Amino acid sequence: MALLVVGTLAYDSVETPSGKADDVLGGAATYCACAAAFFGPVRLVGVVGSDFRPEDRRLLEDKNIDLEGLSITEGQSFRWAGRYVGDLSVAETLGTQLNVLEGYEPHLPASYRDSRFVFLANSPPALQSLVVDQVDDDAFKVMDTMNLWIDTTWDDLLAILKRVDMLILNDQEARSITKEHSLIRAGRKLLDFGPDLVMVKKGEHGAFLWSKDFFYAIPAYPIEEVVDPTGAGDSFAGGVMGHLAQAGEVTPEQLRRAMIYGSVVASFNVEDFSLNRFRQIERHDIDARYQEFLGFIAHP
Amino acid sequence: MALLVVGTLAYDSVETPSGKADDVLGGAATYCACAAAFFGPVRLVGVVGSDFRPEDRRLLEDKNIDLEGLSITEGQSFRWAGRYVGDLSVAETLGTQLNVLEGYEPHLPASYRDSRFVFLANSPPALQSLVVDQVDDDAFKVMDTMNLWIDTTWDDLLAILKRVDMLILNDQEARSITKEHSLIRAGRKLLDFGPDLVMVKKGEHGAFLWSKDFFYAIPAYPIEEVVDPTGAGDSFAGGVMGHLAQAGEVTPEQLRRAMIYGSVVASFNVEDFSLNRFRQIERHDIDARYQEFLGFIAHP
Numbered sequence: 001m002a003l004l005v006v007g008t009l010a011y012d013s014v015e016t017p018s019g020k021a022d023d024v025l026g027g028a029a030t031y032c033a034c035a036a037a038f039f040g041p042v043r044l045v046g047v048v049g050s051d052f053r054p055e056d057r058r059l060l061e062d063k064n065i066d067l068e069g070l071s072i073t074e075g076q077s078f079r080w081a082g083r084y085v086g087d088l089s090v091a092e093t094l095g096t097q098l099n100v101l102e103g104y105e106p107h108l109p110a111s112y113r114d115s116r117f118v119f120l121a122n123s124p125p126a127l128q129s130l131v132v133d134q135v136d137d138d139a140f141k142v143m144d145t146m147n148l149w150i151d152t153t154w155d156d157l158l159a160i161l162k163r164v165d166m167l168i169l170n171d172q173e174a175r176s177i178t179k180e181h182s183l184i185r186a187g188r189k190l191l192d193f194g195p196d197l198v199m200v201k202k203g204e205h206g207a208f209l210w211s212k213d214f215f216y217a218i219p220a221y222p223i224e225e226v227v228d229p230t231g232a233g234d235s236f237a238g239g240v241m242g243h244l245a246q247a248g249e250v251t252p253e254q255l256r257r258a259m260i261y262g263s264v265v266a267s268f269n270v271e272d273f274s275l276n277r278f279r280q281i282e283r284h285d286i287d288a289r290y291q292e293f294l295g296f297i298a299h300p
Numbered sequence: 301m302a303l304l305v306v307g308t309l310a311y312d313s314v315e316t317p318s319g320k321a322d323d324v325l326g327g328a329a330t331y332c333a334c335a336a337a338f339f340g341p342v343r344l345v346g347v348v349g350s351d352f353r354p355e356d357r358r359l360l361e362d363k364n365i366d367l368e369g370l371s372i373t374e375g376q377s378f379r380w381a382g383r384y385v386g387d388l389s390v391a392e393t394l395g396t397q398l399n400v401l402e403g404y405e406p407h408l409p410a411s412y413r414d415s416r417f418v419f420l421a422n423s424p425p426a427l428q429s430l431v432v433d434q435v436d437d438d439a440f441k442v443m444d445t446m447n448l449w450i451d452t453t454w455d456d457l458l459a460i461l462k463r464v465d466m467l468i469l470n471d472q473e474a475r476s477i478t479k480e481h482s483l484i485r486a487g488r489k490l491l492d493f494g495p496d497l498v499m500v501k502k503g504e505h506g507a508f509l510w511s512k513d514f515f516y517a518i519p520a521y522p523i524e525e526v527v528d529p530t531g532a533g534d535s536f537a538g539g540v541m542g543h544l545a546q547a548g549e550v551t552p553e554q555l556r557r558a559m560i561y562g563s564v565v566a567s568f569n570v571e572d573f574s575l576n577r578f579r580q581i582e583r584h585d586i587d588a589r590y591q592e593f594l595g596f597i598a599h600p
Contacts, residue, residue, distance in 0.1 A: 182525055208519075215522065217522065218597070257600055
């Protein structure tokens with residue numbers, strides 16, 4: 001089934017210990033959509049400026065991403081500049097220019113409204129709610145968020161959390177929402193905020209999944225050298241959602257497979273800047289690493 | 301088969317966000333031996349002072365730990381004082397008194413020399429070599445180490461690394477020996493120092509195992525509240541070694557089981573100060589948590 005991804009497309013300028021990249025394609029929805037596109041059809045909703053480069057549009061088209069929901073607005077695309085130092089786990093934001101994001105509201109093309117799997121990439125919670133208004137009640141709706149919304153739009157965040165089926169976020173955000181230092185307590189407590197499923201991304205340390213009925217943990221696929229962690233979390237979410245949409249069902253077994261796919265797809269993404277690795281690899285590369293990963297985590 | 305554990309017994313004074321404990325039983329060999337004793341017979345070699353309390357000796361005896369190798373020397377037992385702040389991953393040492401450790405050399409009782417499984421808890425590398433001199437060449441020999449020896453007795457450390465079959469150490473020590481920031485590279489590189497197996501403990505983030513032929517990763521057993529992390533790594537090693545000695549063979553399958561047992565035993569240990577949790581639990585508690593853990597890490 002087609003996966004609907006709603007969120008930002010961006011031009012990023014990124015500096016890491018491995019080097020730098022200026023004005024390269026990025027954005028949460030871009031990473032997620034490209035990651036998910038390895039698994040099946042993806043519909044993308046977001047906005048770019050008139051500066052959006054033809055070769056970047058071509059990348060999305062080559063991945064068979066449906067761009068009917070992509071708005072092109074006079075002006076500059078959203079821009080983010082950041083730097084990673086030390087252990088690469090936290091980005092230092094050097095600058096943000098909202099540009100065409102300012103005042104943008106996501107409107108779904110009529111053909112997208114039957115989407116059964118919906119991913120709301122990190123955006124203002126009020127905009128995420130606007131998307132939920134436009135899809136079927138029984139679509140499987142998943143959201144990410146960030147500290148900015150926890151700090152500035154708490155009530156909106158509480159409202160959207162009641163309307164989604166799964167929350168995907170990082171460990172630090174999980175602690176921040178619940179005010180719990182213990183991640184194990186935080187994860188379980190997040191279930192009380194609304195979602196039936198809570199998936200916590202821990203970067204190089206893997207991921208946890210909580211539901212009322214089960215808990216699941218994976219390490220991360222081991223990567224020798226992380227070149228650029230930008231988009232790792234969104235790629236992880238893309239792998240998770242891409243697999244679930246392709247499977248067409250959300251069972252404990254499929255969720256486990258989805259987490260492993262998420263980790264594998266993210267492991268490719270961090271091996272180069274921007275979406276460069278996603279340009280090079282194909283589905284069989286993901287499947288090969290998936291099989292290898294099963295060996296790493298197998299138990300007798 | 302009996303496991304031989306050689307290393308320090310101590311009285312610790314520990315402060316954590318959950319509280320404090322003064323002059324309580326501790327020491328790497330103590331934690332390791334008590335953890336391993338859940339699995340089978342353990343022989344202990346180390347030294348304590350004449351202040352060693354009868355109730356602490358009784359704990360070891362109640363666990364069926366063979367104390368023929370325990371030296372009692374006139375004077376005070378080794379003492380360590382430390383404090384954990386923030387995320388509990390690193391102890392700040394407030395004080396160390398070597399006391400009876402000063403000048404101590406481990407000598408194995410004749411009845412210990414046939415030990416097939418040997419764990420050299422963190423000690424000066426020269427003393428670890430002295431133990432290896434006293435056991436069979438084909439015993440399965442495993443060592444831990446710490447930054448102090450990496451910084452001060454590098455050549456001795458290189459020498460003992462060539463004489464053991466497995467190295468168990470934490471992520472920061474692995475990076476420090478290899479001067480590699482990437483843990484994945486560090487783990488593999490450690491194989492070149494001598495051991496056939498390298499097991500890296502990552503605290504709440506689980507553990508990795510490298511050999512020339514395979515790689516294995518587990519998350520940690522999820523603990524809601526860590527009361528005192530002291531001895532977690534030694535308990536982990538005790539679970540690993542206890543299981544291997546009981547299994548009587550070192551195969552990839554047994555090593556995987558051993559890591560899970562290590563994680564489970566360590567998860568109990570951190571739930572209270574000193575060895576308090578080990579006083580309360582029995583083997584069936586470990587097996588119950590082991591089975592639960594298998595569910596957490598199962599994959600389809």
